[in-house]
Amino acid sequence: MTPDFWQNAWQTQQTGFNQSKPNAMLRQHFDKLNVPKQGRVFVPLCGKSVDMLWLLSQGYHVVGVELHEQAVKELFNEHGLSATVTAHPTQPNLKQYRADYQGQTLTIWAGNLFDVQPDDIGQIDGIYDRAALVALPDDAPERMRWQYTQHLGTLTGYAPQLLLAFSYDDDSGITDKALPPFLVTREALDDYYAAHYDIQLVAKEKAEYVSTRADSGYRLAYVLTA
Numbered sequence: 001m002t003p004d005f006w007q008n009a010w011q012t013q014q015t016g017f018n019q020s021k022p023n024a025m026l027r028q029h030f031d032k033l034n035v036p037k038q039g040r041v042f043v044p045l046c047g048k049s050v051d052m053l054w055l056l057s058q059g060y061h062v063v064g065v066e067l068h069e070q071a072v073k074e075l076f077n078e079h080g081l082s083a084t085v086t087a088h089p090t091q092p093n094l095k096q097y098r099a100d101y102q103g104q105t106l107t108i109w110a111g112n113l114f115d116v117q118p119d120d121i122g123q124i125d126g127i128y129d130r131a132a133l134v135a136l137p138d139d140a141p142e143r144m145r146w147q148y149t150q151h152l153g154t155l156t157g158y159a160p161q162l163l164l165a166f167s168y169d170d171d172s173g174i175t176d177k178a179l180p181p182f183l184v185t186r187e188a189l190d191d192y193y194a195a196h197y198d199i200q201l202v203a204k205e206k207a208e209y210v211s212t213r214a215d216s217g218y219r220l221a222y223v224l225t226a
């Protein structure tokens, strides 16, 4: 999806992906990454997810990237965090928001993930992908999802990753492929990541609602380790 699509989604409040409380699969499976306390967790396409507050509360520093700057401001404001805002030294489209939270640091780059470089985010010990990979299409010629996974690897050195995804009961009936969230099959995951990670499906839970299409299916949690 283009940046315009997401800016418009936020502006028109089509943000059904926002959660009111920390994700159950995050809480249950994040420790499988073995990220040391005080380690640094990267949250790509982070929105204003409360999952980041949960990660901070567990003793991790969090680094996120989000296109929609207003969402970043809301994240800090809604949790009573006073952000220090800094311009990027060379990239005019990036702005850093930073605050301390319970002894840890929350750093969010407001801007496009593809403009962010490894030096901007520093050493990363773990990655949390919820509604990031599935938010991107993979149609040729852009292959945005492929580009995302390769850039994520460059940014993080393929740090261990908790990746949340979903599947439908019956994929054959899904015809609307124009809007996110997109189905990411195991074959596609292997294509993106198998050269760098061991990919383990650690949970598959039946759910009545797995996407904005209201199709029932399964919530999936993958742990990716080098």
Ligand SMILES: C[S@@+](CC[C@H](N)C(=O)[O-])C[C@H]1O[C@@H](n2cnc3c(N)ncnc32)[C@H](O)[C@@H]1O
Residues within 6 Å of the ligand: 003, 006, 007, 017, 018, 019, 044, 045, 046, 047, 048, 049, 065, 066, 067, 068, 071, 111, 112, 113, 114, 130, 131, 132, 135
């Ligand atoms: C489906 S939402 C998920 C947000 C968050 N991960 C969550 O769980 O609530 C996808 C988010 O990615 C952001 N986004 C999309 N493309 C982006 C890009 N290229 N760089 C940074 N953020 C992007 C959108 O603005 C949106 O907030």
